[in-house]
Each structure stands twice: as C-alpha cells, then as structure tokens.
Amino acid sequence: MKQIKYIVFGAFSLLTMVTTSCNNFLEEEPLDLKTDGQFWTSDADAQSAVNMVYSGGVPYLYGGRNTGWQPTRLMYNGLLSGLFTDDKKDGDFSANMETLNINFQTVAGDVGELWREPYVSIGRCNVLAQRLPQMVQEGIISEDRKNELMAQVYFFRAWSYFFLIKEFGCKDGEAAGGGNGGVPLVLEPYETTNPDVINKPRASIVTVYEQIEKDLKEAIKYLPNTTFYENGCRITRPAAQALLASVYLQWAGYPLQNTAKYAEAATMAENIINGNSGHTLEQSDDDGTNQQSAFNKIKNDKTSKEIIYAIEYDEALNQGNPYINSCMTNQATTWVEDDKSKVFATSVLANMYHASNVILDSYVDGDVRMKEKNFFFTTYISKSGKVFQCNQYDNWFWFEDYAMINSKGSSLNFPVFRLAEVYLIAAEALLKQATPNPDKARNYVAEVRKRAFTVNGILNDNYSLPDPITIDDVLTERLHELPLELKVWDDIRRTHLYPQLQSDNSLKWVDISTAETYNKRDNKTFKNNLHMLLWPIPQSAMERNPNLTQNPGY
Incomplete structure (x- = not known):
C-alpha cells in the first residue's frame, strides 16, 4: 500500500x-x-x-x-x-x-x-x-x-x-x-x-471547532478499527478518534475554556483504549543497550502496534525523513576513524531542537526514557568500534546510522499519535472534567509511567506516582514521554x-x-x-x- x-x-x-x-x-x-x-x-x-x-x-x-x-x-x-x-x-x-x-x-x-x-x-x-x-x-x-x-x-x-x-x-x-x-x-x-x-x-472560532468535530465524527463512522501499520499506513478509526480527543482537550482549555469538552475528550480517548483495535503499548526488553527498549521499538519498528498515526518516510522512494540533520551538533561532522575516513558523510548537521536542562534534569533515575539511546544519547560507537563523545545530549529518537553514514534522508517514520499519549489525554481530561475521576486518571498515567521504569518485566525501585495525582503529574509525564514529538507548546497553550x-x-x-x-x-x-x-x-x-x-x- x-x-x-x-x-x-x-x-x-x-x-x-x-x-x-x-x-x-x-x-x-x-x-x-x-x-x-x-x-x-x-x-x-x-x-x-x-x-x-x-x-x-x-x-x-x-x-x-x-x-x-x-x-x-x-x-x-x-x-x-x-x-x-x-x-x-x-x-x-x-x-x-x-x-x-x-x-x-x-x-x-x-x-x-x-x-x-x-x-x-x-x-x-x-x-x-x-x-x-x-x-x-x-x-x-x-x-x-x-x-x-x-x-x-x-x-x-x-x-x-x-x-x-x-x-x-x-x-x-x-x-x-x-x-x-x-x-x-x-x-x-x-x-x-x-x-x-x-x-x-x-x-467564529466556535464554528470552526464545530466543523472539525463534524468532519471527524463522519470520518470515524467509516474508518477501519485497526492499527496504522495493519491498515497499510492509512488513516484508521483510532487515528480519527485520537485527533478528536486532542481537539476536545484543546477546546476545553484556552482560549475558549469550554470545560464541558473535557468529558468528551475522556470518552473519545477511552474509545481507543477499550476499542479492541489491536493497539498496545510497546514494552522494553532492554534499557536501550541493544535498541530493544520500548522507545527504540516505537522509533524503528514499522509494525509497532503503539503507533496510531505517523508521517511516513522512505528514502528508497525519495521520501526521506529530514529530521536526520537535526539530531546532533555539527561537532559530529568532524569525527574520523583511525584511518582518517569520516564517520558520517553528512555535512549539514545541527541540533536544531536541543532539549534544555529543565527537561533533561527532571527525569528520575531509573526512567528508561532518560537512559542512553532511547530519546537522547551522549556517545556513539562507529562501525570500527571507535567511541565518540557528543558534546551534549543529542536526539537519538531522530538518529539513523544508515542515513548519517551515507548522507541520506532517514527512513524513520515520525509519530503523530501513539497509544501512550491517548492514556495521558484521558488522564488530563478525567482530572479536569466537571466530576473528576482521579483514581481512573492515576491508573492511566501509571500505564505510561510504569512502562518507562520496567525492563524485561522488572519494575525499577525508583518508580513512584503520587496519590492522588495532579495536573502537574500529567503534564510532566507528557513532557517526559513525548519530548521529541513536538507537543509541548500545545500543552502550554491550552493550560x-x-x-x-x-x-x-x-x-x-x-x-x-x-x-x-x-x-x-x-x-x-x-x-x-x-x-x-x-x-x-x-x-x-x-x-x-x-x-x-x-x-x-x-
């Protein structure tokens, strides 16, 4: 397809x-x-x-x-x-x-x-x-x-x-x-x-929101209830539901603050969670060492059942992912092997979306997402086995060896919606709806957070989650779970x-x-x-x- x-x-x-x-x-x-x-x-x-x-x-x-x-x-x-x-x-x-x-x-x-x-x-x-x-x-x-x-x-x-x-x-x-x-x-x-x-x-801004809602409800009627990759990378019912849940969440926040939409956001998110579409959270078989963590699977696996919708890229079809030249600082273009050959062929390279220490320092010890080669990385081992040190935390989530070595566009897809975000949409909406349900909201955040502290079924001792949770906990979890998926300004805008x-x-x-x-x-x-x-x-x-x-x- x-x-x-x-x-x-x-x-x-x-x-x-x-x-x-x-x-x-x-x-x-x-x-x-x-x-x-x-x-x-x-x-x-x-x-x-x-x-x-x-x-x-x-x-x-x-x-x-x-x-x-x-x-x-x-x-x-x-x-x-x-x-x-x-x-x-x-x-x-x-x-x-x-x-x-x-x-x-x-x-x-x-x-x-x-x-x-x-x-x-x-x-x-x-x-x-x-x-x-x-x-x-x-x-x-x-x-x-x-x-x-x-x-x-x-x-x-x-x-x-x-x-x-x-x-x-x-x-x-x-x-x-x-x-x-x-x-x-x-x-x-x-x-x-x-x-x-x-x-x-x-x-009217309300009229535009109502038209968005109308279009998505019409789409949901006819889209297949399956996963993105099983549907040949075409739009599915869960994709439309995820978009509509996001619409309701933003509609409920600033600038309109139509708080009745929180309940609708929660319902739409739960339609995905309980909708038997086949979507599941990836789990970590390692902490990133062999690229078998949940987050490497999300990045690399074009059959992942966590992905609800992604922008497709394939260098072989001249549709390369352009984020490859935004994943590291320009320092890496100077790296050479012992035989003086360049490690990377690319010459256009800069970390144009460098996570600040506010984000990096706020991860808790034991959180897989902050371990090397999940979302970020500080060292690289070349094809000859030589170890290079990055001069900052660079963006592993956008990095692909083949593209860097051959100066090509990457074939990594770019996630737009995945199941982890749906859990967090549901949690935020359940906390802020007219009749809050903090216990259910906490359970949804726990699904995401526990995954981040679990390797091969073993939960890290540093895992914790307040009871009850607050909107601070949800927004922090969104920032930690989706740091390189371009979501944070929407969160700030609506809240x-x-x-x-x-x-x-x-x-x-x-x-x-x-x-x-x-x-x-x-x-x-x-x-x-x-x-x-x-x-x-x-x-x-x-x-x-x-x-x-x-x-x-x-």
Missing part, C-alpha cells in the same frame, strides 16, 4: 502543482482538477487524489523548512517555549525566538507557511468532497468506496483546521476591531477568482501552565504569566507577551484578503 501511495503521488502532483506555487491561499487547484477530462475516470484516479492529502498540509509542515540549516516548521513552537533551543541559529528566526521579538514582520516568511500549507490541503479536500460523490453518480466507484475515501478526506480537512485554530485562533471578539477569532472557513471548491467571493473573513525546575529536580507547572521563561535573552518572559501564545496572521495574507483581522497584541 505504501509503495502505491508514493508512486501515484508523482502523477497527481502534476495536476495539483498550481496549488503549491499559488500566492493566494484561497486560490486552490479546483479549476484544473474539475475540468480535466482525463482525470476522475477510474478508481485509481480517486485513490491518487486522496493520496495527495497524505503529503501536503500539516504533514508537509512536519518536514518543511527554509534551508537545511534551519528548524522544521513544527519545531517553531518548542523553540518559542524556550524549553528547546536551536544550536545553529541560522538566520533571524531563532534569534527572534530568544528575544521574543515576535511580530508579523519578524516572522513573516516562516509563519506564512503555517498559514498557507493547511489551506493547500483544505483546497484539495474540498475538491475531493465534491468529486468523489460525483464519481458514485457516474458509476465509477461504489458508495462504500466513496465513504472509505471520504473518511480520509474528512480527517485531513479537520486536522488542517485544527492546526490553524491552535496556531492562529483567538476568542471571538478579541481580534482587531472586535471581530471573530477563528479562521476563514472554506468547505467548497472555488470556481471563481472573484475577490468578493474568495476573500472570506474570519469565522497556560509552564514548567519550573525545582531544587529536587521535579517540575512545578505555574501560570505562564508569572513563570521564569527559559533560554530567553535579557530576562524576557511571557508576562507581558501572552499574545505570543498565538502567531500573528501573516501580513501577506492580510494584504491579499482585506477581510482578515489581526490577532490581539500584534
């Missing part, structure tokens, strides 16, 4: 090239796609069109960057938090993060991609939502086949809108001029370039809590408006900069669409 997905990608991309090069985010590809008489005539055409939404939009942002020396788009939020740093600091972006010099001029080119790419995917999804039912009417595909394909379309459209809302959505009435706080809601292909039609204003390292190396999560912010110059904090929890609407988008209004504070 994977090879089919990539092979047809090239043919369909010719039809949609206008989208990726277009200046206006609302100038989608519908005119080409709808009028081309040689397309939309077979099941293969329908499949090819759906394949495109697996690579554009948010999936593209996972790897998209300005240059090989700069962070990927989805690293931006962790860098802004100060919990991660960019060692290379190539260009102005990382410097602006460190000084909190965030406005629509200083981040224009970078944030513009965060705005534009989701709308590229939305445009493709809207064309599919129109054309697939027509293919049923024309007898080209069956109703069941249409439902199968449309479920995937709904997932990616919902994900695009959820991404946009998280990055740019404020409360209604808080945008400039007291306008709506959502984003333009586009649900049909445009068949005109008339600016009076395509220049939509920001919709307005920021971690502070205590004298005993535990983390206390405090209101971000009073928190000491790490890795910022001139003692900058978010105290007077809470508007920076959202990005500014790109100036280029506002110039093209005069009906857009800016986020508060910009």
Whole structure:
C-alpha cells in the first residue's frame, strides 16, 4: 500500500502543482482538477487524489523548512517555549525566538507557511468532497468506496483546521476591531477568482471547532478499527478518534475554556483504549543497550502496534525523513576513524531542537526514557568500534546510522499519535472534567509511567506516582514521554501552565504569566507577551484578503 501511495503521488502532483506555487491561499487547484477530462475516470484516479492529502498540509509542515540549516516548521513552537533551543541559529528566526521579538514582520516568511500549507490541503479536500460523490453518480466507484475515501478526506480537512485554530485562533471578539477569532472557513471548491467571493473573513472560532468535530465524527463512522501499520499506513478509526480527543482537550482549555469538552475528550480517548483495535503499548526488553527498549521499538519498528498515526518516510522512494540533520551538533561532522575516513558523510548537521536542562534534569533515575539511546544519547560507537563523545545530549529518537553514514534522508517514520499519549489525554481530561475521576486518571498515567521504569518485566525501585495525582503529574509525564514529538507548546497553550525546575529536580507547572521563561535573552518572559501564545496572521495574507483581522497584541 505504501509503495502505491508514493508512486501515484508523482502523477497527481502534476495536476495539483498550481496549488503549491499559488500566492493566494484561497486560490486552490479546483479549476484544473474539475475540468480535466482525463482525470476522475477510474478508481485509481480517486485513490491518487486522496493520496495527495497524505503529503501536503500539516504533514508537509512536519518536514518543511527554509534551508537545511534551519528548524522544521513544527519545531517553531518548542523553540518559542524556550524549553528547546536551536544550536545553529541560522538566520533571524531563532534569534527572534530568544528575544521574543515576535511580530508579523519578524516572522513573516516562516509563519506564512503555517498559514498557507493547511489551506493547500483544505483546497484539495474540498475538491475531493465534491468529486468523489460525483464519481458514485457516474458509476465509477461504489458508495462504500466513496465513504472509505471520504473518511480520509474528512480527517485531513479537520486536522488542517485544527492546526490553524491552535496556531492562529483567538476568542471571538478579541481580534482587531472586535471581530471573530477563528479562521476563514472554506468547505467548497472555488470556481471563481472573484475577490468578493474568495476573500472570506474570519469565522467564529466556535464554528470552526464545530466543523472539525463534524468532519471527524463522519470520518470515524467509516474508518477501519485497526492499527496504522495493519491498515497499510492509512488513516484508521483510532487515528480519527485520537485527533478528536486532542481537539476536545484543546477546546476545553484556552482560549475558549469550554470545560464541558473535557468529558468528551475522556470518552473519545477511552474509545481507543477499550476499542479492541489491536493497539498496545510497546514494552522494553532492554534499557536501550541493544535498541530493544520500548522507545527504540516505537522509533524503528514499522509494525509497532503503539503507533496510531505517523508521517511516513522512505528514502528508497525519495521520501526521506529530514529530521536526520537535526539530531546532533555539527561537532559530529568532524569525527574520523583511525584511518582518517569520516564517520558520517553528512555535512549539514545541527541540533536544531536541543532539549534544555529543565527537561533533561527532571527525569528520575531509573526512567528508561532518560537512559542512553532511547530519546537522547551522549556517545556513539562507529562501525570500527571507535567511541565518540557528543558534546551534549543529542536526539537519538531522530538518529539513523544508515542515513548519517551515507548522507541520506532517514527512513524513520515520525509519530503523530501513539497509544501512550491517548492514556495521558484521558488522564488530563478525567482530572479536569466537571466530576473528576482521579483514581481512573492515576491508573492511566501509571500505564505510561510504569512502562518507562520496567525492563524485561522488572519494575525499577525508583518508580513512584503520587496519590492522588495532579495536573502537574500529567503534564510532566507528557513532557517526559513525548519530548521529541513536538507537543509541548500545545500543552502550554491550552493550560497556560509552564514548567519550573525545582531544587529536587521535579517540575512545578505555574501560570505562564508569572513563570521564569527559559533560554530567553535579557530576562524576557511571557508576562507581558501572552499574545505570543498565538502567531500573528501573516501580513501577506492580510494584504491579499482585506477581510482578515489581526490577532490581539500584534
């Protein structure tokens, strides 16, 4: 299935090239796609069109960057938090993060991609939502086949809108001029370039959330209840449920604080946990020594039942994972064997997402996740057996020998949702719902935390978990379990809590408006900069669409 997905990608991309090069985010590809008489005539055409939404939009942002020396788009939020740093600091972006010099001029080119790419995917999804039912009417595909394909379309459209809302959505009435706080809601292909039609204003943020919910509920009806890899790396029911659980959790937090959604987040997460889909937590057969820990299995095993959804990469199909050149400091490019040959062929290398000591020091002794070669590493043994010392904790979770030695893109997939996170979503929601269930929440956190202290069925003596647990425990566990999966800024955004390292190396999560912010110059904090929890609407988008209004504070 994977090879089919990539092979047809090239043919369909010719039809949609206008989208990726277009200046206006609302100038989608519908005119080409709808009028081309040689397309939309077979099941293969329908499949090819759906394949495109697996690579554009948010999936593209996972790897998209300005240059090989700069962070990927989805690293931006962790860098802004100060919990991660960019060692290379190539260009102005990382410097602006460190000084909190965030406005629509200083981040224009970078944030513009965060705005534009989701709308590229939305445009493709809207064309599919129109054309697939027509293919049923024309007898080209069956109703069941249409439902199968449309479920995937709904997932990616919902994900695009959820991404946009998280990055740019404020409360209604808080945008400039007291306008709506959502984003333009586009649900049909445009068949005109008339600016009076395509220049939509920001919709209500609640309306956008409701549309996301509607799309995902529709997707859940028709998606198979199985694991990601058993479904040929295509979207499954648990993937849509995981996304909807995340949507509910964020909806329940800031900026909307619709706390009734906590119960819905818990229910949706538990639908996965109890849904007999085949998903299970990986377990550790070692502590990382022979790459048989749970976290190495998650990283390396493309049959893992813990993975609910991942971005697919395969260097053999020219779809390499770009995180390989972000996994170590540039120092490693100077390493040589005793015969003077280079250890790694790659020359573009920098730890662009370096975990701060706040994170590293807060792991407890005995936690497998902090042991060598799980998420991080400090030593490397070359093919000749020579031992090299890293000059910091580098990112093992993104490291692959073959790619580094041969200067290739990595074939490691990038996890988006996995079962461990679902347990933690359920725990947070159960703690914060109207009638909290702390015992059940604690059990879910224990599933994740015990796994991290267990090797070959033996629980480390340092394992502990408070009773009752608090939101601090859940957020710390999320940070320890998902350090390199680009989740932390979403956690801070929805809770307005920021971690502070205590004298005993535990983390206390405090209101971000009073928190000491790490890795910022001139003692900058978010105290007077809470508007920076959202990005500014790109100036280029506002110039093209005069009906857009800016986020508060910009």
